[in-house]
Amino acid sequence: MEAFQEIYLNLSKKHGVARFAESGWGWKPSGGGDTFTLDQAQIMQTQWSRAARGYELKMLTRTDGVIQLDGFQQEDFERISKLFKIWYGINVEHREHSLRGWNWGKAEFGKAELSFMVANRPAFEIPYTEVSNTNLAGKNEVAVDFSVPADGDDTGTNGHLGGARARGKKSSGARDQLVEMRFYVPGTASRKEKKEDGEDVTDNDDVEEQNAAQLFYETMVDKAEIGEVAGDTYASFQDILHLTPRGRFDIDFYEKSFRLRGKTYDYKIQYDAVKKFMVLPKPDDIHTLITVGLDPPLRQGQTRYPFLVMQFKRDEETNIDLNMTEEQLAQYDGKLQPRYEAPISVVISDIFRGLTNKRITKPSKDFLSHHEQSGVKCSIKANEGHLFCLDKAFMFVPKPATYISMDNIASVTMSRVGGAMTASRTFDIAFTMKGGLAEHQFSNINREEQQPLENFFRLKGIKTKNEMADESSAILAAALQDDDLASSDDGGANRGSADEDDESVDEDFQAESESDVAEEYDEDHKSSGSDDSDAEMEDADDDAAPDEEPEPELVERPKKKVKTSK
Structure with missing residues (x-):
């Protein structure tokens, strides 16, 4: 038996002892834990190369894909090469990686991994077992997603769920891990048809030209067995x-x-x-x-x-x-x-x-909208959807789907935003979150839903601020202070369109031009309004500038009429 100390299995966080015998080999973590063993009949091919923790022995197996043992010293190569030759009848291939740092090269799909070749040397390899998904991110771009461990304590070697027998566990070996890689694949490529015995055909008529990125994507789906799941479809x-x-x-x-x-x-x-x-x-x-x-x-x-x-x-x-x-x-x-x-x-x-084994969450029975529904129609910016009130959260769907837990809500503000007509029919609500989280705002909610929502907020103990009542009081107070509604003799009072006509002069207006509209404002024409309106017009004339001679009503009134008709 040959033993090697401080060896890491499949990028594991903890090192262990690797022991080789004629029947196979095994690895046991130093701090205690489950032992990983492999029969010698499972080994198909081996490679020796430089790695992050020294030197690495990579084995291609029949059922477990690629298995990596790293942490070896350079002088261990002679022992490893000799025992594999004598006990297993396999030559250990010495492989050197490309260190040029180029990001362009050639992708080669092997039996158990994808190799990215630069100048005929591998820059990196991706085991198919680590690929969780792939999709076409663009016309010539393919995205490859890698498996993510269930939690931070998963070392990739925990019992029957770890080690090389578990798909997608190697990437849990480090604190930082790669979750996605993208390949730009330009041009077209040839798909070779295979005979029944697996050999490529040589007849050019059977060679199919297609987009290279599409071929790369389809090959990755096939090799990584994406979508194929052990067991039958339920x-x-x-x-x-x-x-x-x-x-x-x-x-x-x-x-x-x-x-x-x-x-x-x-x-x-x-x-x-x-x-x-x-x-x-x-x-x-x-x-x-x-x-x-x-x-x-x-x-x-x-x-x-x-x-x-x-x-x-x-x-x-x-x-x-x-x-x-x-x-x-x-x-x-x-x-x-x-x-x-x-x-x-x-x-x-x-x-x-x-x-x-998840509980189904449904809308709260404590909330019914004005139309006796579980949700209210609203918008997040320009996206329309529905806000549902759950027992412990709020959910907005469909896009962007937003989940707001009540435990994270500091307060809710109900306000009116927009013009006079819009504000009278709709209102907005804003959720202020605890801990400095981003605020969530929902707009264009029907005014009829104000009371049901406000009752639900108070029932759940959420601090609620209604700014609409404050706004209504402010508008009413401003209206009462308006000089137009007060009986004041102040010459500076706003007189509506009369002041506008004095302050702005329409240069395009021709006072001497004939107009059918002007006949309505002839000096002898009797207005249907009261005498107060005539008095207002006389006051407006008094407000004219000293160096200007007040013009008769015959000139002033048509100016406003023509201006508004433009």
């Missing part, structure tokens, strides 16, 4: 409308995850990533919204979606038999039924609840 639903992210997706439910399949994007989401699950009846009495909170969020290019928002018609029913045995159903303690025949929103929510 249930499938076709063409489900999603408001966030926008589009129609097929939903496949598996034992540990569910899959969203669209025309462009394909996602595999673990049930552990589902943090919230809400069923919200839309106030139109036609649709029901199912909102799923995800952490980490779903990503499409640069956009993150922390919530999935699905929309269903309430009267649309479905019947489905779950593809599960009686033993499998028994594991869920009666939370799943073998057959469902109900509205599709009810069926999907029940299946989600059973598989994820």
